Amino acid sequence: MLKIIDKIKKDYVFEGLEVTDKETLFKELSARIASKVSQPADIIFETFTKRENEYTTNISNGVAIPHGRIKGYGSTDIFVAFLTNTINYDSDSDEHTPVKLVFAILSDEDNPKDYLLNLSQLFFLVNQKDILDKIVHSNTYSELAEALEGVKAMDEKYETEKQIKFLIELERADIQIRAYELYSSTHSKQKSDAVLEEYRKYKETLSEKINEEVLENYTRIKENKGNALSKIENYACSACNVAIPKMIVNEVRRQNQIIPCFHCGRILFSTD
Ligand SMILES: [Zn+2]
Incomplete structure (x- = not known):
């Protein structure tokens, strides 16, 4: 079972983000997250940017997973943001890098295991094409929840098709x-x-x-x-x-x- 699905709280899903590029996305996302958790927006913004500067968190297929760890954060949280328009995520890249859906992870500096586990489960989730097709067209929490319900059932069986x-x-x-x-x-x-x-x-x-x-x-x-x-x-x-x-x-x-x-x-x- 993908525990990740149960970790996405309705309160942490942000609909209708109007942003134009990665920087405005990170600013808006950080502000929205800051209104839900006890961290200032600028710390969250810096955390995402620092990790992003090492390597893009755009995992293709229209999805990006910005993430990072903050000292004293205390937990591992997943946030979801639906963008109103597709943005070119890595505008400095030669390739077109469209992003429409964002999963963000914040975690505690002192708990790298939990963070890596959540990150890898998210990677797994959005790299399954049949799952992705459903979730990338979601625009609201209820649409996402519905799409993810289907995943839960799917993940219980490991037949040959999935092994391949x-x-x-x-x-x-x-x-x-x-x-x-x-x-x-x-x-x-x-x-x-x-x-x-x-x-x-x-x-x-x-x-x-x-x-x-x-x-x-x-x-x-x-x-x-x-x-x-x-x-x-x-x-x-x-x-x-x-x-x-x-x-x-x-x-x-x-x-x-x-x-x-x-x-x-x-x-x-x-x-x-
Ligand atoms: Zn051969």
């Missing part, structure tokens, strides 16, 4: 880590332990959701081949290019079992 999704997500986490390392080197920034710690925790959270045998198999292939998954493209394994019989492709699409490529051994998946 979790594996894909695990590979994506590695890609995110590489992207961060590249960013640190091209922007001559020191790699931040805080950011790497967040990714490590996220991978741990994902691994816990994967069946032990499936995870062992995945890890073994990954050690041998560098990446353990291969997408089927035009009836071929995209990693080794061998043609995959139509019958097998259909089986992979059905997602009832984990099927390796008979040639390279990588786990096949399809996005069709």
